[in-house]
Amino acid sequence: MLGRLKSIFSKVKKTVDKETKKPKEIKDKKKPSILTKLNIIKNLEKTKLKKILDELEEGLLTNNVAYSVTEELKKTIKESKPKELKKTLEKKLKEILSADSIDIYKGEKPIKIMFIGVNGVGKTTTLAKLASHLQKKKKKVVIAAGDTFRAAAIEQIQAHADKLKINLIKHSYGSDAAAVAFDAIEHAKAKKLDYVLIDTAGRSHANEDLMRELEKVKRVSKPDFTILVVDSLTGNDAVDQAKLFGEKIGIDGVILTKADADERGGAIISVAHETGKPILFLGTGQEYKDLKEFNADDIIKQIL
Amino acid sequence: MVLDKLSDSLKNALKKLTSGKVDKEAVAELCSEIKKSLISSDVSIELARNIAKNIEKRALKEKVAGGLTAREHTVNIVYEELTNLLGKEFEEIPTEIKPTKIMLVGLFGSGKTTTAGKLAKLYKKRGKKIALVQTDTWRPAAYAQLKQLADVLKVDFYGDAKERNPVKIYRAVKKDLEKYELVIIDTAGRDALNDELTKEIESIDKTVQAQTKLLVLSGDIGQAAQKTAESFHKAVGVTGVIVTKLDGTAKGGGALSAAAATKAKVNFIGVGEKLDAFEEFKPKNFVSRILGMGDLETLLEKASEAIDQETAEKAAKNIMKGELSFTDLYNQMEALKKMGPLGQITNMIPGMGKMNIPKDKLKEQEENMKIWKYLMDSMTLEEKDNPSLMNESRIQRIVKGSGRDETEMRELIKQYKQMKKMMKAFSGQSKKFNRMQKLMGKKGMPKMPGMF
Numbered sequence: 001m002l003g004r005l006k007s008i009f010s011k012v013k014k015t016v017d018k019e020t021k022k023p024k025e026i027k028d029k030k031k032p033s034i035l036t037k038l039n040i041i042k043n044l045e046k047t048k049l050k051k052i053l054d055e056l057e058e059g060l061l062t063n064n065v066a067y068s069v070t071e072e073l074k075k076t077i078k079e080s081k082p083k084e085l086k087k088t089l090e091k092k093l094k095e096i097l098s099a100d101s102i103d104i105y106k107g108e109k110p111i112k113i114m115f116i117g118v119n120g121v122g123k124t125t126t127l128a129k130l131a132s133h134l135q136k137k138k139k140k141v142v143i144a145a146g147d148t149f150r151a152a153a154i155e156q157i158q159a160h161a162d163k164l165k166i167n168l169i170k171h172s173y174g175s176d177a178a179a180v181a182f183d184a185i186e187h188a189k190a191k192k193l194d195y196v197l198i199d200t201a202g203r204s205h206a207n208e209d210l211m212r213e214l215e216k217v218k219r220v221s222k223p224d225f226t227i228l229v230v231d232s233l234t235g236n237d238a239v240d241q242a243k244l245f246g247e248k249i250g251i252d253g254v255i256l257t258k259a260d261a262d263e264r265g266g267a268i269i270s271v272a273h274e275t276g277k278p279i280l281f282l283g284t285g286q287e288y289k290d291l292k293e294f295n296a297d298d299i300i301k302q303i304l
Numbered sequence: 305m306v307l308d309k310l311s312d313s314l315k316n317a318l319k320k321l322t323s324g325k326v327d328k329e330a331v332a333e334l335c336s337e338i339k340k341s342l343i344s345s346d347v348s349i350e351l352a353r354n355i356a357k358n359i360e361k362r363a364l365k366e367k368v369a370g371g372l373t374a375r376e377h378t379v380n381i382v383y384e385e386l387t388n389l390l391g392k393e394f395e396e397i398p399t400e401i402k403p404t405k406i407m408l409v410g411l412f413g414s415g416k417t418t419t420a421g422k423l424a425k426l427y428k429k430r431g432k433k434i435a436l437v438q439t440d441t442w443r444p445a446a447y448a449q450l451k452q453l454a455d456v457l458k459v460d461f462y463g464d465a466k467e468r469n470p471v472k473i474y475r476a477v478k479k480d481l482e483k484y485e486l487v488i489i490d491t492a493g494r495d496a497l498n499d500e501l502t503k504e505i506e507s508i509d510k511t512v513q514a515q516t517k518l519l520v521l522s523g524d525i526g527q528a529a530q531k532t533a534e535s536f537h538k539a540v541g542v543t544g545v546i547v548t549k550l551d552g553t554a555k556g557g558g559a560l561s562a563a564a565a566t567k568a569k570v571n572f573i574g575v576g577e578k579l580d581a582f583e584e585f586k587p588k589n590f591v592s593r594i595l596g597m598g599d600l601e602t603l604l605e606k607a608s609e610a611i612d613q614e615t616a617e618k619a620a621k622n623i624m625k626g627e628l629s630f631t632d633l634y635n636q637m638e639a640l641k642k643m644g645p646l647g648q649i650t651n652m653i654p655g656m657g658k659m660n661i662p663k664d665k666l667k668e669q670e671e672n673m674k675i676w677k678y679l680m681d682s683m684t685l686e687e688k689d690n691p692s693l694m695n696e697s698r699i700q701r702i703v704k705g706s707g708r709d710e711t712e713m714r715e716l717i718k719q720y721k722q723m724k725k726m727m728k729a730f731s732g733q734s735k736k737f738n739r740m741q742k743l744m745g746k747k748g749m750p751k752m753p754g755m756f
Binding site for chain 1: 340343344345346349411412413414415417418421442443444445446447448449450451452453456495496498522523524525526527528529532549551552553554555557558577
């Protein structure tokens with residue numbers, strides 16, 4: 001993950017070298033960072049700057065950063081004074097990736113977390129991973145089997161609950177997901193549990209009826225945190241997903257899944273940019289332990 | 305919908321090509337527009353650039369054929385280049401061999417299992433004897449999921465919830481599968497970078513020896529699509545692609561680039577959660593649609609699926625007599641609804657796609673149709689068949705019964721009267737009517753309520 005993004009910057013770096021034709025000016029023994037190099041751009045003519053921006057654009061796009069986000073990044077950098085290019089880029093990336101974080105470990109018991117997202121992004125697996133993560137922190141958890149639509153969705157989450165030895169509150173298929181969530185919350189209150197994790201059926205964010213249904217689950221369960229789950233491999237649609245789920249349901253944080261399946265990582269930037277919400281975890285594999293806390297500074301360091 | 309953005313921006317950019325000559329600047333602008341919208345539709349950067357370059361080169365270099373305007377000339381080239389990308393002709397999956405084996409492969413969460421159910425439903429409708437086989441031993445309840453779908457579809461199901469080795473599962477049932485005409489094999493989702501899972505799919509492939517191997521790709525996949533497709537192709541030799549989840553805002557470009565990379569055709573697209581939300585993918589028709597040229601073929605197909613022969617003939621008879629009942633109106637609206645969202649339908653009508661009917665207008669119309677349905681649901685059979693019975697007290701009762709308001713009821717009656725007038729005009733002109741009757745009788749073309 002993000003190895004590819006890093007390569008964009010090294011490519012831009014090369015162009016800067018070529019265009020300035022004074023690479024020897026930098027005699028650091030350490031590998032000069034892209035930002036040091038960008039410092040030199042201040043002397044560049046506009047045409048050369050354009051070339052660099054084009055490369056940055058191409059790099060971002062190939063690495064799966066959404067088009068709209070790429071355009072905006074480019075604009076910010078273009079508008080900045082050449083002298084401040086370095087600062088601007090660093091600032092912008094930091095700004096995108098480090099939204100005010102939320103603390104999912106604090107709150108009045110039971111803390112309710114609802115998982116939402118389109119079909120097939122990995123909501124259920126992620127929920128199970130977080131359940132396991134919370135268990136390790138000695139927290140008591142109950143799961144609400146809120147996907148009452150897809151064939152065998154209840155069996156799927158039941159299998160996880162069994163493996164983790166966690167109580168699962170479920171109704172039958174076709175029943176009201178909001179009622180399932182409600183029952184799980186009542187259960188948690190009665191048993192004085194720490195967490196209620198609410199699974200929901202995957203749905204297209206463009207389907208208004210299904211979004212209304214989800215809104216109802218949220219209205220009834222009043223989750224402390226609503227987490228949008230996004231597949232790292234998603235292209236430009238990541239922006240639309242983030243936008244529509246954000247507008248219609250409201251989200252507090254994001255988890256990107258399947259981060260191990262793609263070394264590009266552009267979706268992180270797209271989603272973070274669109275939602276302005278913190279990225280809490282990255283899903284990095286099939287095991288319960290494959291849930292990594294997201295650290296913006298590490299990522300920024302990695303990229304630059 | 306697929307390449308929605310491309311469709312919108314193409315329509316806008318093509319508008320600028322109005323002068324008689326192929327204007328160099330306008331073409332360049334069009335091509336940059338095309339490139340931009342292809343990229344924002346997730347088409348791979350390289351592919352997008354090549355397509356735009358080709359179009360620009362050809363539009364300027366090739367002679368404008370006699371009688372064509374500059375715009376038509378350019379549209380033709382865009383049409384050709386895009387159909388090239390999408391694989392030109394539609395080809396049926398060959399199903400003559402018994403049993404024909406179709407194996408589904410793909411990433412996690414791309415929709416393989418749902419797609420297996422959709423394929424089974426489609427081919428069952430076509431009269432095939434079908435078996436569904438689950439070899440996914442990784443994801444919890446994958447077995448239960450496909451089994452539940454098989455039960456709903458009343459199709460035979462094979463699998464083993466306890467066995468962990470997919471090859472063993474298949475070997476154990478191989479003999480039983482010989483009696484079927486079509487066997488659909490679901491496999492576990494995997495990411496293309498995982499060696500263990502890649503080896504597994506290779507060994508399943510060797511055992512199953514499916515004639516058709518379909519790569520199932522999510523419509524919202526981005527720039528990783530091409531590489532994914534290539535690695536699946538390398539492992540099993542993909543023969544076709546199914547693009548799923550195209551009912552939302554997914555752009556489909558990633559999946560299309562993947563298909564182009566493996567030289568495999570897109571066979572089907574998934575357009576919804578329900579098992580019949582599944583379409584054959586016909587590149588030419590599709591490109592016509594996004595260029596605003598319409599797609600009558602698909603429209604007629606959808607129409608004939610949506611309306612049954614008997615209803616169509618009965619309606620035709622009524623209209624011949626210059627009569628129209630609420631029942632007819634109701635049936636038409638139902639048929640129209642079955643064909644899909646109005647936006648999609650209007651895009652298939654030649655000329656209408658170009659009109660760019662505002663989306664909220666279409667939504668409003670869809671809402672109206674819903675309300676009229678509620679109102680008609682509150683009518684007695686007698687009232688439905690004989691609208692002239694309608695009087696004040698009946699109207700009040702219907703309004704109350706349906707929970708709607710009187711204005712809406714009046715609107716329905718107004719709509720009905722307008723249509724009746726239109727139908728009368730039709731029946732008066734017997735020549736025109738005969739043509740229409742033919743259409744309705746043979747292809748079941750529903751009449752569009754006078755909506756636009």
